Amino acid sequence: MQHNRRLARDATWIRAQLPNADDRDLDELSSTLASAAHTGRLLDRCRRRLELCRIHRLPGAARVLRAGMERHLHYFDRDVQQCRQLAVPNVISRPSLRDVFEELTQLIDEFDHVKIDRSNHKLSAWTKPIELDGFSLGSFEMQLDLDKLDHENPFRIIACEPNPAESNSEVTHPHVSEERACLGDAAEPLRTALQSGRLCDAFMIVRCVLKTYNPASAFVSLDNWSGTPCHECGVSVEESCSCQQCDHEFCEDCAGYCRGCEETVCFGCLTTCPGCGNSYCECCLTACEHCDNDHCEKCLEDGACSACQESKEPENDQTQTAAGVPPIVSEPVPV
Numbered sequence: 001m002q003h004n005r006r007l008a009r010d011a012t013w014i015r016a017q018l019p020n021a022d023d024r025d026l027d028e029l030s031s032t033l034a035s036a037a038h039t040g041r042l043l044d045r046c047r048r049r050l051e052l053c054r055i056h057r058l059p060g061a062a063r064v065l066r067a068g069m070e071r072h073l074h075y076f077d078r079d080v081q082q083c084r085q086l087a088v089p090n091v092i093s094r095p096s097l098r099d100v101f102e103e104l105t106q107l108i109d110e111f112d113h114v115k116i117d118r119s120n121h122k123l124s125a126w127t128k129p130i131e132l133d134g135f136s137l138g139s140f141e142m143q144l145d146l147d148k149l150d151h152e153n154p155f156r157i158i159a160c161e162p163n164p165a166e167s168n169s170e171v172t173h174p175h176v177s178e179e180r181a182c183l184g185d186a187a188e189p190l191r192t193a194l195q196s197g198r199l200c201d202a203f204m205i206v207r208c209v210l211k212t213y214n215p216a217s218a219f220v221s222l223d224n225w226s227g228t229p230c231h232e233c234g235v236s237v238e239e240s241c242s243c244q245q246c247d248h249e250f251c252e253d254c255a256g257y258c259r260g261c262e263e264t265v266c267f268g269c270l271t272t273c274p275g276c277g278n279s280y281c282e283c284c285l286t287a288c289e290h291c292d293n294d295h296c297e298k299c300l301e302d303g304a305c306s307a308c309q310e311s312k313e314p315e316n317d318q319t320q321t322a323a324g325v326p327p328i329v330s331e332p333v334p335v
Contacts (some may be wrong), residue, residue, distance in 0.1 A: 007108075010116050011101040017121060017146040018094055029086040036079035042072050093128055095197030106200040121146045125203045126160070130173075131221050132213045137163050137173055142206050149194050155206050157181050165220035167225045173210060174218035174225075181209055184217055230254050232266065244282055245269035260284030262294060275299025275306055 046069045053062040095103075108114050113126040123144045130137045138161030148154040156179045159172035166176075176180045183190060186209050193201040209229055215221045223229060228240040231248035240249040243266040250266050258265050260283040270279040273296040285294035289303040290312075304312070 001151060008097075008101060011097060011104050011124055012207060013118060014104070014116070014123065014146065014199075015095065015097055015100045015197075017149075018100075019150055029083060032079050032082045036076060036083060039072050039076040039079060041194065043069065043076060046072065099197055100199070103197065103199040104312050107203060110200055110204065123199065127205075127207050127210060129161075130210055132174065132211075135163070135225055140173070140176075140210055142203055142210075144199075144202070152187070152191075153180060153183060154194070157206070157210070167224065168220055171219045174213055174215075174222060175209060177219045181206065182217060182219065183209060184214070232268070241266075243269055247285075258284055260308050273299055 050065050051061060053059070053065065054141075058236055080189075099150055104114075107125060111125040112128070115122075115124040117124065123146060125142050127140045127142065129139050138159055141156075141158040141160060142159060143156040144286045145154045145156070157173065157176045158179055159176075162172050165171040170178045172179075175184075183206075186205050187188060190202055190205045193199075213222065217224070225276075227237050228249045229235065230237060230240065230251040231243075231246075232250055232254035235251055237251045241252060241255040242249055243255065244263040245265055246269055248266065255264055255266050256270055256279060257263065258270065259278040260280045261284055263281065265279075265281045269281060271277055271282065271285060271294060273285065274293055275295050276299055278296065280296050282294075285296060286300060287307055288300065288305040290308040291305065293305065295305050301309060
């Protein structure tokens with residue numbers, strides 16, 4: 001009996017915190033009507049000025065006024081459309097005291113730990129330890145801010161035994177960053193549940209999000225939870241190397257460095273210079289003007305690699321002989 005009395009007092013207090021959908025819609029309707037009336041006055045001013053332009057035959061001024069009218073008409077049409085929607089009476093009203101009492105009773109039955117914090121206007125429930133694909137993430141406190149029930153996401157998700165992602169300590173769950181959950185398709189059902197005062201349903205929706213894993217929408221995927229996977233071998237490492245050419249992450253065994261710019265480059269983006277045998281990135285290599293093979297700067301002379309230079313020397317000798325010019329023969333220097 002004592003428990004029910006305390007729960008009834010809590011239900012009375014929580015019901016007082018729940019926003020009245022009709023009051024909220026009336027406030028928004030009044031604000032939108034005021035905006036439409038203001039835009040209407042601006043349009044009437046434009047009308048009077050256009051009439052003067054017609055009387056005094058001022059086509060240039062009329063064109064400027066029409067451009068301004070187009071903008072005002074856009075805002076006026078938007079406000080009128082919104083007023084039409086808000087003028088329809090809201091079928092969702094504040095739940096009765098009995099409804100709130102039953103929601104709290106169901107919430108306590110569904111979750112092992114529930115806390116009502118009147119001083120901070122918070123209602124909290126705790127999940128059991130959550131494990132996703134073999135990763136233990138611990139339990140979470142789902143904290144509902146009763147002052148922000150009309151916000152898009154009034155829940156804070158607080159990790160009780162944090163096991164954050166290695167790359168981002170703010171991500172304590174694949175779908176939780178900075179204590180806010182990415183609700184995805186659950187956003188609309190959650191909003192409807194809160195508007196209807198179905199508190200237990202709201203907590204169960206959030207718990208379902210926490211117990212579900214979707215790698216496509218994760219802040220950090222579970223594959224990368226304990227580190228960054230190497231793009232080449234797939235091994236997760238705490239400290240990875242970023243290739244300056246392809247921007248992928250690699251482990252130390254799958255990355256080297258360019259002998260020209262000395263930047264970290266993966267082996268797939270390194271090319272061996274055929275002249276010296278050293279590895280370079282594509283930015284530090286230049287094509288030989290004759291054979292079109294890439295070489296480093298040290299292995300090119302006047303745009304030609306050493307192999308092309310050697311092949312050109314016999315051709316030069318043959319050209320000089322054919323022209324009747326004796327080849328230059330170096331004489332031995334007397335000792």
